[in-house]
Amino acid sequence: MNEEKQFKNRYLVIPHYRTLFYFGLGTALSWTAWFVVLEKLDPFLNPNFALPLFFLTSFVALTGTFTILLSLLKKWKNKDQIYHKHVMISLRQGTLLSLCTSLCLGLLMLGFLRVWNGLILVTLMMLIEFYFSGKDEL
Numbered sequence: 001m002n003e004e005k006q007f008k009n010r011y012l013v014i015p016h017y018r019t020l021f022y023f024g025l026g027t028a029l030s031w032t033a034w035f036v037v038l039e040k041l042d043p044f045l046n047p048n049f050a051l052p053l054f055f056l057t058s059f060v061a062l063t064g065t066f067t068i069l070l071s072l073l074k075k076w077k078n079k080d081q082i083y084h085k086h087v088m089i090s091l092r093q094g095t096l097l098s099l100c101t102s103l104c105l106g107l108l109m110l111g112f113l114r115v116w117n118g119l120i121l122v123t124l125m126m127l128i129e130f131y132f133s134g135k136d137e138l
Contacts, residue, residue, distance in 0.1 A: 019071075019087055020068055020071060020072070023064055023067055023068050023071070024064075024068060026060075026064050027061060027064030027065055027067075027068060030057060030060040030061035030064055031061045031065075033057045033060075033061075034054075034057040034058055034061050037050065037053045037054050037057050038054070041053065041054075051109075055102055055105070055106065058098075058101075058102060058105070059098050059099070059102045062094075062097070062098035062101055062102070063091075063094050063095050063097075063098040064094070065094075066090075066093065066094030066095075066097045066098055067087075067090050067091050067093075067094035067095075068094075069094075070089075070090035070093050070094055071086065071087055071090040074086045074089075074090060089133075092129075092132060093129060096125045096128060096129055097125070099125070100121050100122060100125045103121055104117075104118055104121060
């Protein structure tokens with residue numbers, strides 16, 4: 001009985017469907033905002049307003065999408081047992097993936113994206129993830 005109590009204290013068991021529902025709701029709103037920015041704002045008329053909104057909405061939408069996909073992948077891998085720590089790891093990995101994607105989009109927009117730049121960005125994100133995943137205990 002004591003081991004079960006330690007397990008519950010160490011890993012907060014949360015209903016993953018509720019967490020994924022809220023992530024999904026936020027992601028759907030983010031994708032809607034991204035489509036509104038694409039349709040309604042012209043980056044040539046007002047680049048100081050349209051481009052930051054484009055990058056912000058795409059970053060948030062991609063973070064939510066990657067987080068949901070990685071959480072579902074962890075759920076499938078761990079035989080339907082998903083814990084708070086798994087969701088937080090998925091959020092960190094989704095944030096790193098969307099940061100890498102946003103930086104690549106920015107470099108592409110500026111005309112500086114090359115294969116080597118992309119590989120350096122991906123390698124940097126992988127090294128950051130390796131650093132943090134070495135500290136995680138599952």
